[in-house]
Structures are given as structure tokens and as C-alpha cells.
Amino acid sequence: MTSDLSALPPGSMIGILGGGQLGRMLSLAASKLGMRTHIYCPDANSPAFEVTPHKTVAAYDDEMALAAFADAVDVITYEFENVPAATAEFLAARKPLRPGARALAISQDRLAEKSFLASKNIPVAPHRAVATPADLDAAMEELGLPAVLKTTRLGYDGKGQRVIRERSEAAEAFAALEPKPLVLEAFVPFEKEISVVVARNLPGEVRSFDAAENMHRHHILFTSTVPADIPPGLEKHAAMLAKVIVVALDYVGVLGVEFFVVPGERPSLMVNEIAPRVHNSGHWTEAVCLTDQFEQHIRAILGWPLGDPARLADVVMENLVGDEVGIVPDGIDGNTQPHLYGKTETRPGRKMGHVNRIVRGA
């Protein structure tokens, strides 16, 4: 809406789309900087509603509610990449939307994302668009098997994808995955996954946090360990690629970049996906960095100078999924920093909180 680069002052109202744990943690970080926050979420039971008196409970396509929300705030951000394009456009016409609509559009569409990355010479897995069974046949021919068939939209935590090991599995996988079109990705024999959380602020300053090494369990992030056990040159390269991405997108805010580390004579990197928001694999920053990812995002969208992302200790972040939240408080020792999301209902597979286990002497 505006190209004004001036910093928003303390006391500004930050509108946040999405009332889950990421919106909640963004709100807490904004409060620390003297800001106010207004949470917009369709779910009346959202955990982020517990950390501010300002809220809108409405659907993302409710234009009356969206207009009132835009009127009430000074800048708008979001906790999830699946903000509908029409919602993003509607809001961006009224108040600054940061990160912008382009980052949303690209990260919502796995195919658009891979094309964008490839256009910037950033390595991604070989892939083919798959709109029809015939496309899938041709793609399997070209990429070989095993391969992974994925939806281009609305996938997260392993949802919306199927591994195809044999051609006989193809028809069922194609039928099962919605919405179409799909994308077939060559199976990447990666050694590990790392991620880099990078920030770019309104005037264009870029800083990234140290890379985290991620382990998954049942397709949900289980642990992020920092430092990652990778050669220093590879970590520098990951930060450089992350910078290329945010600069190319004219991005404002924090962005998560997931990389595969591909073994070889010299291990190399391949971008798995990007997320235009604070990232689960960056929750460790809260415990051990001078500035954490949540404050960094708020600083970035306010047009403030970025904070120092330097890390003061080694750390392992572990998600508490479902009943695992029961280890708090009695199962935690002093070196373990819990962060619970205030969700009233515990469900299997639901992220209820995380802990940061700190190893002193980084």
C-alpha cells in the first residue's frame, strides 16, 4: 500500500492474521517492544487471544471484519503462509502487509516456489508438474523412482504427500492427493535437514540466525539442534542462499528456509521449502540469542534496525507434541526452558509447546 520506509513508533498496533502459537509468540515479542497487537482468527478458542485484549473472530473472507481490522491497526503480518490471496490483496490495499503478497503467493504454491528458486540459481530437487495421470507417467519416466508426489498447495507437517516406490502405487497416490495440480519430486538421498531463519527489514538490512539441524518424527519436527553438525563452509553457504532469497523477494520480515544436505565428495545444499514467517525450527533462538526470531520479525516489519542474532550457548529445541506436554513442570530440569502455547485441548499430533535444552559455553 505504501512505500514509506519510516519506522513505526512504540505504541503502534500490529495486526496478526492467525491465532496459533506463532501468532501468540509474535504478540508477546511485540509487547516487549512496547507495541499493541490485534489478533484476527476464525477460531474463537485461539491461544493467541489470551495475550492481548484486541481480537477479531471472523472468517478470512469476511470483508466487513477485514476492513474493520485494517482500520484498527498500523501494519499487518501473519503467522501462516496459507492466507488466501484475496484476503492478502484486500488488506494490502488498506494497510502495509509485511511480508508482502508476493512472498505469500510464491510460498503457497510448491511449483511456483521451486520455479522462483530455480530462476535464482538456487538448487532444488528435480521436479515435474503433474496435472493428469499422463503427466505422472511421464514424470516418473524422467525422474525415476522412488519419488515423492505432493500437492502444490496447503501441505504441512507431511500432509499432502505420498512416496511412490513402484509404478503400481502411482494411480492411488494421484487419486488420493487434493487439490490438483500436483508435483512429482525426485527422491533426494539427503544426509540431514538443516534450516536457516533469515530476516530482512524494511530498509533492506539482512541478518540470519545460525543454522539448526532438524530431526522429524511422524513427519512433525521433533528436534532442532544448534550448532548443526555440518562444515562451516556449508553453513555460510546456507546463509548466503537465504539472503539471495529474501533480497530477490524484496522481503520484509523473518523467513524460514529448509535445506537438504546432500552427501558427496563435497556435501551440497538443496532448498526443500521456504516459509514466509517465523519458523518452528527457530524456536531455539528465544532461549539463547541476543534477539530471537519473534522480536526480529517484529523489528523487521516495524522498519526498526534488526537486532543481533548472535547465539550465547548451544541448544536443543524439542517440540512437545500431544501428551508430551505432560513433562512440564515436573519432568524439566533447570537447564530446560519450557514454552507452552496455552492450548486448552491436548490432541495427538498437536504441537502443545516446546522446550529448549541449553548447553552452556557456546
Added chain:
Amino acid sequence: MTSDLSALPPGSMIGILGGGQLGRMLSLAASKLGMRTHIYCPDANSPAFEVTPHKTVAAYDDEMALAAFADAVDVITYEFENVPAATAEFLAARKPLRPGARALAISQDRLAEKSFLASKNIPVAPHRAVATPADLDAAMEELGLPAVLKTTRLGYDGKGQRVIRERSEAAEAFAALEPKPLVLEAFVPFEKEISVVVARNLPGEVRSFDAAENMHRHHILFTSTVPADIPPGLEKHAAMLAKVIVVALDYVGVLGVEFFVVPGERPSLMVNEIAPRVHNSGHWTEAVCLTDQFEQHIRAILGWPLGDPARLADVVMENLVGDEVGIVPDGIDGNTQPHLYGKTETRPGRKMGHVNRIVRGA
């Protein structure tokens, strides 16, 4: 009300008396632990009202409002020591009040505080109770001049005290200070002031943060520097005295202890005052400790294990008073962590926020 030592679970509602910056920061820390908070404050414009949807705007002697507040929460704490005794009793009869009424009673009365400390063999400045001009004459005779005449109640940030350098100043000082009775304290030729923030939880575990060295300006805390420039033995001694105090009070929560460092062949300590709450000179803990004083207070009153107070870097906390808040955001560099209190009106002498300047490599 109850002697139940069991831990309160995530999702519990914490009632906080007082809606200033300390209440606000306690609420933010409680949210991080998955708790909800309800702020009680007579001032409708309180900064803490911006970080939770649950509030009561009512006077501290409004028994209807207090009863409803007590009904709505699981445990009650406070951000300031001047909670009226009747309010504390009324609430403590309904829900656990932590820290308890005894800590309030003692810390509200400078004379009761000094008597308590002296009874535990903790060094305090020589002092005399002063109810009448004749008491003051006798006290000046015994303690000598200069000396400091103070109210026993409701003093803070240098308010409620007068230095008496000559006898001719005594009558005016006595007349000016209210409420009576007063206390005359011998002038302590201290070299510096340090403070220790100590925590004791419901089961009785005690941990203290490193000592901070405090500088004042116009009687308001200006900077707290950590580590304090004092011999290691003296710092250990300060922590030991702080522990004696919380154990003697059967205290639950975080308590601030201010000490004078008195020069001599071997420098010694004298307790200046105690505050039964999180303390301005502990705001540095937020930037560099595994657990900060706000989370430590919440853990303590919940009956949770205390967190590790270990410090990861050297730091200088600087209060932003009045217009000084204007240095944010443009006057801060990356190593400087701002924390603003969200106060809508800037007034001279009003604490608007603080910054933590971090020196890496502790």
C-alpha cells in the same frame, strides 16, 4: 489459605495486583509458561491491560471486585509492596497469596523491616524510630549527623526521605515527611550499592541471580551493571544473606535485596532495603540469563521447580526515564535489547522502558 504444595498446571489463571510495567512483564512471562493472567488495577490506562484480555479496574478496597477477582483466579501475586494489609488479608482468605501477607507487612514498614533483619543478624544501618520532634532530637544525638530521615511507609525512588546535615534542618524535615512515624538512619558512607534478586519456590528451593551494581540518578535507578565490581567473597556473602531472608520469611516468589557496600579493611555489606517482588535492578536477567526474574517469580508461585539463573554474558541495564525513551528505535544498536512498557503518556521521571546493553563472552 492453603498449605497445598502441589504445582499449579499449565492453563492456570494468575491474578496480578498492579498494572504497571512489573505486572506487565510478569504477565508476559506467565504466558510463556502457558498460563493465563488477570490484572487488577484501579487505573484504567494501565500498561499491563494490553497483554491479557482479563482485567479488573477497581480500587484496592472494593470488596465486591476483590471477591470476584479471587473467584476468577487460581493464585494471586502482586507487582508492588504497598498492597493494603486489609486487601492482602481479604484475598489470602480466598486464594493462595504469594508472596504471603507477612512479607508485605514487613516490607511496607521500614522500621519493621529493619527490626526483622536485625533479628536475623543481618547488618542494617543504625536507626531510631521517630514519632515526635523529641524523638528526632534524641536520635540525632545518638546517631550523629549527617543522617537520613525517612517515612516508614510508602517511600520509593527517593520519595519520602530527607538528608539532615545540620540540626537546623531537622524541624522542617520532620514537618514535611508524612505519614508519621518516621525513622532516622545513620548516614552510611557506602562505596557502592549492589542488589541481589533471590527466588524461593513453594517447596523451599532457593536460587539467586548474580549481584548487580546499581547507579542512581535523581534518586531513580539509572544503571545496573553485571557483574558487579566487588570481591567474589562479598558476592557470595550477599547471596547467603538473601537466602537467610527468604528462608526466615518462609517466602514464595522473587525478592529484591539492596545492599550498601561499606568500605573498610575488608569491605562489608549492609542491607538497605528489601522488596517482595521482581525488582528494577533485575531487568538485566531477561537479556542474558537462562531463566529471567519474571519467569522465576511465576515458577516460584506456581510451585514449579526454579529455573537456572545462570548468566551467559556481561550486561548493563539502563532505565529509560521520561523522554529518554525516544532513543528507541533509531538510537539503539544490535547489541542493545530494548524493553518498552507501552505507557501511552511520557512524563518526566516516569520509567518508560529499559535497555540491556550486552557484552559478549561472560
